[in-house]
Amino acid sequence: MLTMNIRFDAAQIAKAFGELQQEHPNVMAQAINDTAREIKDAQVAEMRSTFDNPTAFTLRALRTTFANRTKLQAVVWLKDGTSRAHYLIPQIEGGNRPLKRFEEILVQAGLMRKNERAVPGAAAKLDAYGNMGRGQIVQILSQLQAFNLAGSDANATSSRRSKAKRSKVEYFVAHGGESRQGRGSWKHGDKMQHLRRGVWARYRFSAGSAVKPVLLFVNGTRYGKRFDFVGTAQRVIDARFKSHYEQRMQKQLAKLGLTAGGKGA
Known part of the structure; x- marks a missing residue:
């Protein structure tokens, strides 16, 4: 009969898993932010594909607010996008183009x-x-x-x-x-x-x-929906978030001396 003696430090493993639980919000935030960066890149590529020779100003129209351990949410949206007058919103949602500044002046002057x-x-x-x-x-x-x-x-x-x-x-x-x-x-x-x-x-x-x-x-000048902003973001989330999460988790496990299978290293 073969006898195997297995020794392990239960206290050390418990400590490692406790640290893992403590660090998990950071892991999630990192995976979310990795995905957000890819979403922004994908949106810029979508602009290039959708619009005819978009300006550098348009290609720089996005802002990313990153997640942290206390707020597990990243936002990729238009700079100054809280205003319904943003010129890209009709391209995303459809509807009339907002007045440009010089058009507003013409309206105020009673000329348009x-x-x-x-x-x-x-x-x-x-x-x-x-x-x-x-x-x-x-x-x-x-x-x-x-x-x-x-x-x-x-x-x-x-x-x-x-x-x-x-x-x-x-x-x-x-x-x-x-x-x-x-x-x-x-x-x-x-x-x-x-x-x-x-x-x-x-x-x-x-x-x-x-x-x-x-x-x-x-x-x-009424626009139909041209810029598939929501669909582009969802495709990146579906394709990439799980992979980013697994990679960040593996790095954290390695840092704590654990493998992905949960055995002692």
């Missing part, structure tokens, strides 16, 4: 309706990402005398320099058949009011002039 949105026209100067340059927007708002509503004194003046700029291109608002006179409107009767609602540019040449649309006012 609140339910309208401004889309670039043929004369809009777009950057590599398809967005209007800030310089042209500033010039438009200045000429339309709209900046006083934004707390700025950058409106066009009667100075020689200001007049020289307007001699090359002059911006005005067409009201689409409505007879309206006033700030930013066409000042020479209603003969140009057959133009679509929006901001137009009048270009002057030695032989005459021409007008082109810069911004066209349209009734809202």
Whole structure:
């Protein structure tokens, strides 16, 4: 008959398991944070796949709040995402695009309706990402005398320099058949009011002039759900959290001198 003598230090094992129980919240937090980092990376990849040439600003639009042992929750969401006006929320949830800052100024000036949105026209100067340059927007708002509503004194003046700029291109608002006179409107009767609602540019040449649309006012811009934010996050959680938890647990067991099977090392 074979006799086996097995010796073990029960007190040491009990101590190790006690330490494991104490450290388990840290293990969970680490696994959650590992998963959150992968979720953020996956969301950036989803943006690149969903949007046409997204800007660096958009790709940096996410913020991660990490878990700790007392709060086992990590959050990956939009920076300033508590505001319903965040421009990416309609892409995630569907709905109307919120007003951009320059659109808010146009609305406050009475030049655009609140339910309208401004889309670039043929004369809009777009950057590599398809967005209007800030310089042209500033010039438009200045000429339309709209900046006083934004707390700025950058409106066009009667100075020689200001007049020289307007001699090359002059911006005005067409009201689409409505007879309206006033700030930013066409000042020479209603003969140009057959133009679509929006901001137009009048270009002057030695032989005459021409007008082109810069911004066209349209009734809202409603988006369907394009950016599958929730689905992307859930796929990462389903595929990766268990693996991250097991890896973090194995490291903790090794640190305490235990194996994953619970036997003495």
